[in-house]
Amino acid sequence: MPFDAAPDMSRRALIRRPSPRLAQGLVTHIDRSPIDIDLAGAQWQGYVDALTGNGWHTIEVDPAFDCPDSVFVEDAAVMFGGTAVITNPGADERKPETAGTAAALRDLGYPVRTMTAGSLDGGDVLKIGSTVYVGRGGRTDAAGIAEFRAILEPLGGNVIAVPLTKALHLKSAVTALPDGTVIGYPPVVDDPSFYPHFRPMPEEGGAHVVDLGQGRLLMAASAPRSADLIADLGYTPVVVDISEFEKMEGCVTCLSVRLRSAPSGS
């Protein structure tokens, strides 16, 4: 008799359905462009399908339709091992997003640490093993970095603050390949010398990858030359069109939070 296999605890991802008010979300470093909300919905579904089609079990955080930017679920939480850190977003408009994300993670059994002292967005956090780069920029302040460091260090994280003046979030500028190479689009990277191995990408969208495992990297359709370069490094790009989210300064990383460890203590 068929049975439901338990989801692989190392391949689960949080996602959050876009608000019908997406077009009213924040834009900081780019000009505002019209959003096709139906296309955004279809693109979000395409993104979710790319996760599930590559072996990820998705868990939907309750929608927050009053919060235009809530689809960018990455900014509300950072996972470190089996602990969830609920952020204190740097933009007041985005602070109400965290309650639903915290509830989802608690329901999944994760111990939750909630930031209160300073501000920090999940998009400013790039983890490479136990090294955790945090962008000190428009959304993440010094008090936020200090609070985050105080939470992560006892868990084994080494927090390194890096300057960020040319992009919204650190992961707007740089992300990392599975081998630890940091990839970035030089015009928006403040100082590549912070990273032991840095490889420039020819397009802004090419600086953003989500590691799907087994050498597969989720990337945006806006960066075809970067996808070729990534393929030439022996990885398999999995390409999704997220144009409507890019118009809101989003990228592939922002639309999910991967839960790669079981809840600590379980």
Ligand SMILES: CN(C)C(=N)NCCC[C@H](N)C(=O)O
């Ligand atoms: C890595 N990135 C870019 C993110 N994690 N988040 C994007 C948030 C975009 C939103 N309109 C805002 O301005 O907050």
